[in-house]
Amino acid sequence: xxxxxxxxxxxxxxxxxxxxxxxxxxxxxxxxxxxxxxxxxxxxxxxxxxxxxxxxxxxxxxxxxxxxxxxxxxxxxxxxxxxxxxxxxxxxxxxxxxxxxxxxxxxxxxxxxxxxxxxxxxxxxxxxxxxxxxxxxxxxxxxxxxxxxxxxxxxxxxxxxxxxxxxxxxxxxxxxxxxxxxxxxxxxxxxxxxxxxxxxxxxxxxxxxxxxxxxxxxxxxxxxxxxxxxxxxxxxxxxxxxxxxxxxxxxxxxxxxxxxxxxxxxxxxxxxxxxxxxxxxxxxxxxxxxxxxxxxxxxxxxxxxxxxxxxxxxxxxxxxxxxxxxxxxxxxxxxxxxxxxxxxxxxxxxxxxxxxxxxx
Amino acid sequence: xxxxxxxxxxxxxxxxxxxxxxxxxxxxxxxxxxxxxxxxxxxxxxxxxxxxxxxxxxxxxxxxxxxxxxxxxxxxxxxxxxxxxxxx
Numbered sequence: 411x412x413x414x415x416x417x418x419x420x421x422x423x424x425x426x427x428x429x430x431x432x433x434x435x436x437x438x439x440x441x442x443x444x445x446x447x448x449x450x451x452x453x454x455x456x457x458x459x460x461x462x463x464x465x466x467x468x469x470x471x472x473x474x475x476x477x478x479x480x481x482x483x484x485x486x487x488x489x490x491x492x493x494x495x496x497x498x499x500x501x502x503x504x505x506x507x508x509x510x511x512x513x514x515x516x517x518x519x520x521x522x523x524x525x526x527x528x529x530x531x532x533x534x535x536x537x538x539x540x541x542x543x544x545x546x547x548x549x550x551x552x553x554x555x556x557x558x559x560x561x562x563x564x565x566x567x568x569x570x571x572x573x574x575x576x577x578x579x580x581x582x583x584x585x586x587x588x589x590x591x592x593x594x595x596x597x598x599x600x601x602x603x604x605x606x607x608x609x610x611x612x613x614x615x616x617x618x619x620x621x622x623x624x625x626x627x628x629x630x631x632x633x634x635x636x637x638x639x640x641x642x643x644x645x646x647x648x649x650x651x652x653x654x655x656x657x658x659x660x661x662x663x664x665x666x667x668x669x670x671x672x673x674x675x676x677x678x679x680x681x682x683x684x685x686x687x688x689x690x691x692x693x694x695x696x697x698x699x700x701x702x703x704x705x706x707x708x709x710x711x712x713x714x715x716x717x718x719x720x721x722x723x724x725x726x727x728x729x730x731x732x733x734x735x736x737x738x739x740x741x742x743x744x745x746x747x748x749x750x751x752x753x754x755x756x757x758x759x760x761x762x763x764x765x766x767x768x769x770x
Numbered sequence: 771x772x773x774x775x776x777x778x779x780x781x782x783x784x785x786x787x788x789x790x791x792x793x794x795x796x797x798x799x800x801x802x803x804x805x806x807x808x809x810x811x812x813x814x815x816x817x818x819x820x821x822x823x824x825x826x827x828x829x830x831x832x833x834x835x836x837x838x839x840x841x842x843x844x845x846x847x848x849x850x851x852x853x854x855x856x857x858x
Contacts, residue, residue, distance in 0.1 A: 496840065496847070558780045560822035562840055576782070585781065592821040603818050611821065639782070652782050667784055684776075686818060686825065690783025 485527035485538060486545040489516045492552040492567075499565060500549045515580050519548045519568060522586030529587070529618070529625045530594070533712045534720050539593035541724075546590070550580060559585055561592035575644055575667065582641045587622035588615040599728040606733045608689035613696040614723055620655060621712045631705045637661065655701040658694030674698045676734070676766035695765050696734060702761035707754065714754055718744045738762040738769040771798070773805050774829040775853040779838075781822040788857030804852075805830045807845035812837050826850055 485506065491513070492500035503516050510517045523546045530536040538544045547565035556569025559579040566589040568579040579585055592615055595601055601611035616638050624634045638661075639652030649662020649670070658672035672694030673679055679695065682688045704715035722728055722740045729736065741762070745755040762769055774789040792798040808828055812835020819825055819838030826837050828849065837846050 498840070558782070558822065558824060558839075560781065560820050560839065562820045562823075567840070579781070588781070589822065603821055615821070642782075671783075683816070684778040684785065684825075685783050686779060686816070688783075690779070690781075 483531045483537070485524055486543065487520055487523045487527075488545065488547050489519050489523075490547070490549040491516065492549050494551055494554050494570075496553050498549055498552075498562065498567065499547060500551075513550075515550045515568070515570070515578055518578075518580040519550050519566075519586065522580060522583045523548060523566075523590065525583055525626045526587045526590045526618075526622050529622045529712065533621075533625065533716065536594075536720075536724075539590060540597045544593075544597075548586075559589055561589045561596075563596065566590060566593075571642070571644070573644055575647060576642055577644055579642065582623070582639055583626055584616075584619035584623040584638055584640075585642065586619075588619035588638065591615040591618040594618070595723065598724045599732070600730045601728070601732065602730050603686055603689060605687040605689075606692070607729075607731050608686050609692040610696060610732060610734065610737055612689045612693035613700070614719070616653060616655065616693060616697050617700050617716070617719055621716050624710070625712055629710075631708055631711050634711065636701050653690075653694065653697070655694075655697040658698050672697075674765065695767065696737065699738070699761040699765045699767065702764055703757045706757035706760065714749070715757070718748060718754065718758065721748065734767045735769065738767045742769050771802055771805060772829075772831055773801065773849070773853055773857075774827075775850050775857065776827040777824050777850070777854065778827075779819065779823060779825040786854055788854050790853050790857040801849075801852075804845050804849040807843070808837075808849045809833055809835050811835075811843040811846060817841075 487504075487506050488502055489504040490498075490500035491503045492498065503513065504511060504520055510520070527538060527546065530538070538546065548568065549565060550568045552567045552569050555572035557572055557576045559566065559568045561567075566586070571577045571579060592611070595611050595614050601607040601614075603611055619638060620634070620636060636656035637651035637654050640650055642652060643649050643662065647662065647667060648664040649667070651661045653670070653672060654661045658674040659670050661670040661672075663669045671680065671691050673692065674694055675698070676695060680688045680691045682691070685691060700715060700719065704711035707714050718741055722737065722744050725744070727740055741758050742755065745758045749755065759769070771792045772789065773792065775787070777786045790801065792801045795801065809830050812828060814835065816825055816827070816836040817838045820840065823839040826842075826846070828835050828837070828846070842850070
């Protein structure tokens, strides 16, 4: 298959090393030959990684590209097992169309990737993360009792949780969807992961994470729980989920975890340097706006509200440094373009007003 | 030696803070070696890291550096893990 050159909007996937290249350059020229050799090898490895990362963005993963004639609506999933170490991707344990094995974590990751793929292809005609059939890779059992999951720029990574605070991160399908959506964002608006654009990045992951859960369960806006990470909290934790789009700030209140810090409106916007400027905190505000717009419209949230949100994320008009206000304005414009002056525009307008975001 | 670790970010966005004072500890030397190496490899400003990755602030006797998952050095990983597990 001929690799397709995709425009990446001028952005590059993140590969930030601790030692800056210019320091290694200097070291590689030093009189101490051992030191010089080590620096040179590091530079070569870094360059290799950067090139590989860039190629992955531009070309996808050509080695795993579907053979000519493969169906466009089928995912290509690979699950790896890190076996409690932190080396990625780990050992391949399940490939596309392999039968389920004994490891429930592997099977959940596999199913969750499929569910995410399904929503994007069926609701939005998007073929995988990059819209061009990018293979979906996940690693499970990362680290020891690792209380986290993340997207590393190329794949999803899941910890097992420690059983005290968090359970296995593959348990909630919205967590899987959340992580994969970081990939979609990376390939489209590529929102900078800091401050308001970072909170929007988080917001999109929560929105589509929630929509994947609702789509999988066939839920209307009234039946959905609008929670993120329900089922992730260990039994001893006082709380129902990690975040609530319906009522930000109410998901948990626990003696060890503390209280859900999310604001629902701009009045309570949190100014902090932590968490990349509070990206997991202030996402509560646009989350609540989406919840309000979707429930005002009724039916299935992925259909109109979700469509507007998807179109703005992928339409090319959303700047990587967009503020909440910039984004709000785009959703209004999109609602108008897609549906005219009717209830969709009204619902979206009212939602942003209610959370205190001016549509710039 | 006073070693403080703060962890922020992560999918849950939950913060953790812990500190260890190595004075009087039989394994103080080990801690000092880890701490020195962790500081040497750290950054002066918090790296953006990866989406939902943990970010860490390490302070050793008043000197502060930053690093983020998944690109920690082995010493940073060990130090952070021990402080968060054993620290107050």
